[in-house]
Amino acid sequence: MQRSAKGMLGGASTAVPISIGSISTSCANCSMHELCLPAVVTDDDLDRLENILSKRVRIPRGETLYRSGDVFTSLFAVRLGHFKTIYSEGPATKQIIGFQMSGEILGMEGISHTRHKCSAVALEDSEVCEIPYARLESLLTELPSLQAHFHRMMSREIDREHQIMLLLGSMSADQRVAAFLLNLSRRYEVRGFSPHHFVLRMTREDIGNYLGLTIESVSRVFSRFKKNDWLEGSPRDVKILDRAALEDLCVNL
């Protein structure tokens, strides 16, 4: 953790920038194509988008991609791996805002200021595409369909946060964890992974912080779900046995 005392970009760090020449950065070849920024853009437009992607960056597990207070210059598309984003004001107050996986965009909160207002930490060895924001903005004026898509992505982020507000504002501990698992399940399914069996990349503490619960409460809910035979598996390995039960729990607020 001490190694992440400074931001990953623009400083000596364990992050490994990958030159465009050495490895294919082609959006067209990227498996996340359909989920990421380049979605619904023509081949021709795609070339122009690829041209502004300055580099791919590897972020080892536990390292910080950017931190709150860093100058905002770029968005990042997760190419591989998982991140958590943390909002904090003051030293003691921290809230995990989300867990991002491949194809998702990081850093949109930074646009409104000159600096990031969140930190992004890799939950495992990960890789992102850096999208210099100034160049993206000028490209958007030239490619209306990309602009429309970009706006949809920002709007979807707003919508995602509304769902979390509902969760934090009015759901029980059991409902929160169930909703959390179902959300992960759906996102893995979209990515071609099993929706029934996946690995949690985050600790119980991360989950608790995200859901507004203590680590003990999270653990107890997992135990309860396992006792009900709704779930099985070791702490990080989750098998959903009774999806319907989890869904019922969420709707019957």
Place this chain on the structure above:
Amino acid sequence: MQRSAKGMLGGASTAVPISIGSISTSCANCSMHELCLPAVVTDDDLDRLENILSKRVRIPRGETLYRSGDVFTSLFAVRLGHFKTIYSEGPATKQIIGFQMSGEILGMEGISHTRHKCSAVALEDSEVCEIPYARLESLLTELPSLQAHFHRMMSREIDREHQIMLLLGSMSADQRVAAFLLNLSRRYEVRGFSPHHFVLRMTREDIGNYLGLTIESVSRVFSRFKKNDWLEGSPRDVKILDRAALEDLCVNL
């Protein structure tokens, strides 16, 4: 309430569209100019923005500007009055997402879908400028500074929601109410109103729903604050006597 059984726009309703000719809709003359979409745009650009504002609409207190499920076609800038926006999934689950006042933009959650995912209800007789989204998007490609500003507004909305997530995830009842009052205070101040003395436009129930508390808890917190001489005034009329005390409460999580 029965009168609001259908959306306000495009149907017989109590909403009163105001033709552009009859009343000045000039952004330049609008007192919210500096807080609203037209901020940091040149005079020339301002004309073009005004041209796409199709109409102003009056929404009487308690009426709905748009509701979840309505087709999304426009954003709305609050010109006068106050709104609450409500996210709901299922019949029972409701979460108030925010209280919007003059100069703030409504409807950005709708961009990602063809339909709104929130409802917006006027808390008092209010007036909005309708901004047809398709026309705005094409204007954005032509006016880079407006585009940049629009992105900042969406990003600011994301940031605002992060703050609420922090509040809902880890603050006590007292802290939530204090943060809520300070937030209103700041926003009134920016608008040229007293930050120490203002009128709450929403019920205790609305506040409770927004802050993830019951109506009784909200009431108790207000009573406690009054007993401490941090606050005075009748239920809806708030005078902040000890701002520092409220601020302390929020930082000392």
Place this chain on the structure above:
DNA sequence: CGTGCGCTTGATTGAGCTCAACGCGCGTGG
């Protein structure tokens, strides 16, 4: 083989919810 981290489980506590009663202002109708 100890040490520390992540996780679980149990016992106890407490903040906020639930349920209930009541007050107040206001509009409506007798």
Place this chain on the structure above:
DNA sequence: CCACGCGCGTTGAGCTCAATCAAGCGCACG
């Protein structure tokens, strides 16, 4: 004019769910 109902807010009593405090387990790593 008052009686009444109603929406909104306050207050109290008791309860509950999740937090806190505490102990212990399993496993990776030096």
